[in-house]
Amino acid sequence: MTLSAALWAGSADLARAALAHPFVTGIADGSLPRERFAGYVAQDAFFLEAFARGYALGVAHSRDRGTLETFADLLAGVRDELRLHDGYAARWGIDLADVEPAPATLAYTEFLLATAALGGAGQTCAAMTPCMRLYAHLGQALAPRATGPYREWVDTYADPGFDQLAATLEALLDRTAADTPEVRRAYRRAMRLELDFFDAAARRWGTVAAE
Template structure:
């Protein structure tokens, strides 16, 4: 018998299913020395600089991924929202990271000339392959951790802040209500899209969500290790 294609009223909201699936990953992120170093101010500047450079590279591909999500979005409002988020990702790369690089004794132009690291390349490649080749729900699940985990980390860290003004500014960016409201909108869309999906479609999308959540941990770990290509 083929799987029913109608919504299942007795299923939990898709966002709850997704977040439950990454509970241990999120706790590992909060406990990572890169994150705890932001809060206590002990994070080495070189590690933060590595993060800013790689995040600048990553956000260019993330903007492309969001643009593809916009093209596949089922509703006009969602098309506009994702297109706006794609523009916002580029703006963040140009403005926020440029300001951080200036504080770190460099520039956005200099960051653009530095190599894309192994984890950054792997993460962005997986992301782009998923949004290009998968369904709208697949792509949404793949891009969602970069929204949602940063919002939850920013929210958690905002309560503790940091003695370092540079790290305090980074925390405030993601703990800010403006960013939190954007994330709530995308999470609500995940619930709507997930409600219309079959169990098999939700399961496949959940695997993408788990994978890119793991890449989020790996991204911070790469910065902590100041990862470079081995050869």
């Protein structure tokens, strides 16, 4: 078993919790209130900008051309997600330029950027892979039953192209990381922060630019 597969299997409990989370099920069946989803879009756009910076730090710290090019390709892939958010923002009047990050958003972005700034490529991959793999997992699991206004969100993450981006990052993790306690902690921490992000979205963000 590859390291990335072992790390994903080791957090299967958190993946199950994410799939069953009320925020995620509300997206799948269309019952999530619009203002909750609008708040999520605003916060997630802030998060994705930090995620892109994490990839950029990976580029800066790469020690070989292959690693550099892979991080650069992954950085380019974030633009597609940001365009999805731009589309929602344009349709629903969400001001993505003036988002006040919620505590759960800051906890996640600060963890990612600190790891990418201070750790090596393997540690950076361990912190960033859970987001990619979890969203691909959610998209694929929800696609057969998703209905309602958030179908576009589901289709984005169910797309084979997104799964390939997740697999690319996993392959880079396998190539650059060792199976150490630090790597396992970073992966597990990122998975928990994903759940915290959904918890905050389900409760409604404290400050949302769309409101």
